[in-house]
Amino acid sequence: MHLVRDRAHQFGVRGIDPQALSFDLRAAVGRKDEIVGGIISGIKSGLAKTAAITYINGRAAFLSPREIRVGKQTITADKTIMAVGSRVAKAQIPGLEDAGYLTNNEALKLHQVPASMVIIGAGYVGVEFAQMYARFGTRVTLVSRSARVMRNEEPELREALGHLLVQEGINLLTDTAVTAAGQADGQRYVEVKPATGKVQRLEAEQILLAAGRTARIEDLGLEQAGVALQNGFIQANGQLQTTAPNIWSLGDANGGQMVTHRAIYDGVTSALNAVLDKGRTVDYRVVPRAVFTEPALASVGLTQAEAEARGASVSIGTYAFSGSGRGKAMGATEGLVKIVADDKTGEILGGHILGAHADMLIHELVVAMQQRATARDLGKTIHIHPTLNEIVQSAAKAVK
Amino acid sequence: MSTQHFDIAIIGAGQGGLPAAHLAARLGARVALIEMHQVGGT
Ligand SMILES: Cc1cc2nc3c(=O)[nH]c(=O)nc-3n(C[C@H](O)[C@H](O)[C@H](O)COP(=O)(O)OP(=O)(O)OC[C@H]3O[C@@H](n4cnc5c(N)ncnc54)[C@H](O)[C@@H]3O)c2cc1C
Numbered sequence: 001m002h003l004v005r006d007r008a009h010q011f012g013v014r015g016i017d018p019q020a021l022s023f024d025l026r027a028a029v030g031r032k033d034e035i036v037g038g039i040i041s042g043i044k045s046g047l048a049k050t051a052a053i054t055y056i057n058g059r060a061a062f063l064s065p066r067e068i069r070v071g072k073q074t075i076t077a078d079k080t081i082m083a084v085g086s087r088v089a090k091a092q093i094p095g096l097e098d099a100g101y102l103t104n105n106e107a108l109k110l111h112q113v114p115a116s117m118v119i120i121g122a123g124y125v126g127v128e129f130a131q132m133y134a135r136f137g138t139r140v141t142l143v144s145r146s147a148r149v150m151r152n153e154e155p156e157l158r159e160a161l162g163h164l165l166v167q168e169g170i171n172l173l174t175d176t177a178v179t180a181a182g183q184a185d186g187q188r189y190v191e192v193k194p195a196t197g198k199v200q201r202l203e204a205e206q207i208l209l210a211a212g213r214t215a216r217i218e219d220l221g222l223e224q225a226g227v228a229l230q231n232g233f234i235q236a237n238g239q240l241q242t243t244a245p246n247i248w249s250l251g252d253a254n255g256g257q258m259v260t261h262r263a264i265y266d267g268v269t270s271a272l273n274a275v276l277d278k279g280r281t282v283d284y285r286v287v288p289r290a291v292f293t294e295p296a297l298a299s300v301g302l303t304q305a306e307a308e309a310r311g312a313s314v315s316i317g318t319y320a321f322s323g324s325g326r327g328k329a330m331g332a333t334e335g336l337v338k339i340v341a342d343d344k345t346g347e348i349l350g351g352h353i354l355g356a357h358a359d360m361l362i363h364e365l366v367v368a369m370q371q372r373a374t375a376r377d378l379g380k381t382i383h384i385h386p387t388l389n390e391i392v393q394s395a396a397k398a399v400k
Numbered sequence: 401m402s403t404q405h406f407d408i409a410i411i412g413a414g415q416g417g418l419p420a421a422h423l424a425a426r427l428g429a430r431v432a433l434i435e436m437h438q439v440g441g442t
Contacts, residue, residue, distance in 0.1 A: 053432075055435070083417030085416075085441055264415060272423070
């Protein structure tokens with residue numbers, strides 16, 4: 001509600017009484033369910049119209065590379081594509097199971113805004129839910145094992161996003177381990193230990209576990225199928241073929257970037273290879289990703305550190321949203337664009353954006369990278385004024 | 401119970417399984433799409 005008040009004030013809207021505002025989580029969840037329900041019924045009717053697809057509801061387990069049991073039924077298939085996805089990884093935190101916790105699934109079904117929530121893990125699920133519940137009015141503590149939120153992203157953007165979350169009232173604990181959880185007097189608690197400091201006990205009406213995901217492979221009969229694992233994920237080669245020659249695997253279950261658009265891309269590749277023997281190899285050089293906080297964080301390709309670790313000599317260009325007229329008019333002055341380019345060729349190796357509509361703006365860099373464009377190519381491309389895209393152009397021009 | 405035979409079985413009707421199933425069907429395969437929860441995934 002503070003957001004409505006602040007925005008109204010900023011834009012000169014008078015007469016909004018923050019005391020009179022209230023938020024109905026049940027209604028918001030109902031709206032979400034309606035949208036998701038519509039999508040699911042669309043998927044179902046698409047399947048029903050496709051005669052060549054037989055939809056079977058049940059848990060599948062391999063009996064052999066060509067036999068799959070589903071409930072009481074056994075089917076045979078010449079080839080199989082595994083698309084089993086991922087689930088929240090169990091955390092080795094004493095007392096957590098007994099204390100009871102939410103995963104992202106349950107956290108989208110609550111009907112009452114909890115007074116307090118401790119979120120374990122500051123990856124994209126952790127930060128998105130932290131901001132969402134903080135805005136609903138929950139006192140949120142976000143616990144990060146590392147020094148900043150969003151491991152693997154550019155340090156400047158991580159720092160800035162963490163700062164924005166703290167400004168919104170989120171209690172961000174960095175370099176902190178969760179050492180225990182439990183219930184005392186009917187109240188959940190979490191114990192945390194900062195790298196330097198004493199163990200601290202935090203009360204939490206709800207605990208949200210968001211500390212990583214793992215392949216969903218329980219009881220799948222992988223041994224019977226001859227499918228091997230690698231670091232807990234399904235081992236697949238560049239053609240997405242597993243160690244069983246007639247079985248392919250795609251998406252989250254293979255590890256790497258766990259995003260929908262990668263799973264879709266894998267779906268196409270694996271179908272071409274399984275059905276037509278195309279021998280097509282996946283190319284993950286340009287897979288963008290986004291964190292849907294506000295402002296959003298989106299990126300593609302390599303960070304500066306990753307490029308340097310690969311031996312590239314890099315040039316960097318940055319530009320802040322605060323330098324944009326459109327950003328000012330929108331009240332969106334937080335954030336920056338950072339472009340990493342090869343110093344010798346000028347080719348763009350990575351793009352990183354924190355700021356309003358970063359999830360959309362990033363596509364300009366996605367297309368540029370797909371075409372192996374240079375920062376100069378992007379910088380000299382005429383952009384519409386006044387748009388946020390000019391910030392991307394300015395960052396490209398800033399690459400030395 | 402009789403055993404049904406398919407060209408391709410796809411385990412999981414989530415974000416990757418669904419496009420794989422539709423494309424395989426379009427390419428002429430007889431497909432079994434197996435899902436334990438709900439189509440759509442995660
Ligand atoms: C909270 C959250 C937010 C996310 N937000 C985004 C986002 O904004 N953008 C984005 O790109 N990605 C997002 N993701 C990631 C995205 O959801 C996954 O990357 C994507 O769903 C992976 O597709 P998949 O096909 O590999 O697995 P899934 O879509 O999870 O599908 C796997 C399916 O297989 C079924 N299954 C598993 N085992 C069996 C079995 N033995 N028998 C039968 N069925 C089985 C499961 O029930 C499931 O339906 C988010 C994930 C989470 C958890």
